[in-house]
Amino acid sequence: MKHYRTPLARARGLGSAREGLHDWWRQRVTAVALVPLGLWFAFSVALLPSASHAELVAWINVPWNTLLLLSFILIVFYHTLLGLQVIIEDYVHRDWLKLIAILGIKLLVSFLALAAVYAILRIVFA
Template sequence: MPTPLAQARGLGAAHKGPETFWRQRLTAVANIPLVLFLIFSILLHIGSPYEEVRAYLANPIVAVLMLGLMLSATLHLRIGLKEIVEDYIHGDWIRMTMLFLTGFFAIGVGLASALAIIKISLGS
């Protein structure tokens, strides 16, 4: 029988409670400078021709920062969607279906974004 202190230190029934909370906060904090960099990049290249923007994205530092943003943002998206589904969708089979669909959606967005950044930065 767990003591009150053990319950307070415990991570809940699945032993994963604070891990998801901190992962979401970490991605949120990582997104702040990365989104600011994205906004700066967009403002810097408003009205620029495609070749100029492609040359900008071909810079390895810029490409890595953009890929970092996509990774962090899609992880944050996946965690947020999962939390919404778990909190508001009732019924086991609907919840499981929605968890699969939102997981695949987040992965698809991340892969499509990464592919686009890589293709543009490599000159395709």
């Protein structure tokens, strides 16, 4: 049977609903924030190749290092969450599977971020 809908009627609902712009901006902002934080982390770790456990704990207990390390951890996990969510939204086509996958990723990433923050705070306040 021939379709009598116009091309515009067939295209409605298939294009952008302008819902992804907010997530797109959040991912770009976290990427920009990760550049200086990533460089700081890489240089800091490079300066501690043979540090003992006590030296590493002392380094983490410096207030600026604690603040920057916690910021790095939280932003990395949030950026990861945004990226994985976009991948799932783009490539998983069954709605129920997409919902379960996004929920699972959010729970897993949140748990890992909380575990990392807990580990840092445990060192700082021990």
